[in-house]
Amino acid sequence: MSVDNTVTAKTEDVATVEYSAPSFGIHTFVATICDIDVQFQIFxxxxxxxxxxxxxxxxxxxxxxxxxxxxxDALPLTTKLLGEGVDMVSSNLASKLVKKLGKPVYVSFNLPMDKIILPGIEQRLTEEIQLYPDKFD
Incomplete structure (x- = not known):
């Protein structure tokens, strides 16, 4: 007794695969602000x-x-998805960026709140948007 393990496929059953350009990009940069090395990652x-x-x-x-x-409303809608609700740094920054970039923005701000460092962070992020607009469009 013999067993036939042959599988035949019809040509109309063959799938074709089409490759597309990736729609997800990552841009990383570091800035030293008030003696703190701050990393920015843009997804x-x-x-x-x-x-x-x-x-x-x-x-x-x-x-x-x-x-x-x-x-x-003229003001962007913001909602805290993770973290303490009393910390408004990421909400304020996300709101400003939505107005500037015209698209939904998620912001994850993971530094201690410091009124001295915050303007430097916003300035450096604005510079990066001006230098590399394709990373943010």
Whole structure:
């Protein structure tokens, strides 16, 4: 008794695979602000951005806010997805970026709140947007 393990396929059953360009990009840069090495990671997704800001020495992910425009109000809608609700740094930054970039923005701000360092972080991020607009569009 013999067993036939042959499998035949019809030509119309063959699938074709089409490759497409990736729709997800990552851009990373570091800036020293007030003697702190701050790392910025930009995750460019299809139709939105995630901007992670944290310590180069001790990276964490303990905060996340989403901001987006709505047709009902001139101010962007912001919502805290992760972290303490009393910390408004990521909400304020995400709101500013939505106005500037015109797309939904997630911001994860993972540094201690410091009124001295915050303007430097915003300035460096604005410079990067001007230098590399394709990383943010």
């Amino acid at each position: 460019k997704m299809d139709g939105s951005l995630l901007i992670w800001i944290g310590s180069l020495a001790e990276p964490t992910f303990q905060d996340l806010t989403l901001a987006m425009k709505t047709r009902y």
